[in-house]
Structure formats: C-alpha cells, structure tokens
Amino acid sequence: MNKAAAPDLRIERDEFASILMKIGLKRNVAKVLTYLAGVEEATSREIEMGSDLRQPEVSIAMREIRKLDWITERDEKSPGKGRPYRIYRLNRSLPEIIEHLEGEKERESEMVMRQIERLKALKSA
Numbered sequence: 060m061n062k063a064a065a066p067d068l069r070i071e072r073d074e075f076a077s078i079l080m081k082i083g084l085k086r087n088v089a090k091v092l093t094y095l096a097g098v099e100e101a102t103s104r105e106i107e108m109g110s111d112l113r114q115p116e117v118s119i120a121m122r123e124i125r126k127l128d129w130i131t132e133r134d135e136k137s138p139g140k141g142r143p144y145r146i147y148r149l150n151r152s153l154p155e156i157i158e159h160l161e162g163e164k165e166r167e168s169e170m171v172m173r174q175i176e177r178l179k180a181l182k183s184a
Contacts, residue, residue, distance in 0.1 A: 072097065082160060087112055087120035092149075092156070095130070100148035121147065129156060 072093050079089035090110040095101060101109065106117050124130050131150040134143040149156075 091120040
C-alpha cells in the first residue's frame, strides 16, 4: 500500500516545485525548498539525492535560501575521522514561506499597476 503512495507524493512534490518556479523562484531553490519541506532535516548529500541536483547546484540554492533566512544549519561530527558535516532544516514553516512569496508578488503587482497608470497618464497628457 505504501508503494502506491510514493508516486503520488513524487507528483505532488514535482507540482509544488513547479509552482514555486512559475512564481519566480530559481529551479534549484525551488527543488531544495521542496525537498526540505518534506523532511525534518537533511545533510547536503541527502538534499542532492532527494532534489535530484548536483552538489554545486545545492550549494548555490542553499546560499539563496540562507539569504532569505529560511534555514538553520548545524555541524555534526562524522563518526571516525574526517570533517564534520552540515545538517540543514527549514526554520520557517511552509505557510510562512508561502506568505512571504505572496507578499512579494503582491508588491510586484502593485508596482506594475502603478507603472501602467503612469503610462495612461502620460498618454493622455
């Protein structure tokens, strides 16, 4: 029964990422954000595999998401020798992120409408 749910989940995640891209997020950011929204926390490697992106793409996306202050990071010591690895998690809820995006689009729309009104005013002058 779980196996039938997996394709539905994949389709829903793909649609979610696709909508994020349509409203203006970069592809890599949308894919990483979608992946992180579905897990408690993840390493960079898990994000690569889960979002189907390469390491440099994940790094660039994480930089953008970090600028928006939507993630927290912590280092965890790896077992044995080697450098610690970083673990990421969203520090904003999905509704908060969507609300932020909605506000951004509303501001953009208002600015465009002001420009259109200005065009009308110039044309009639």
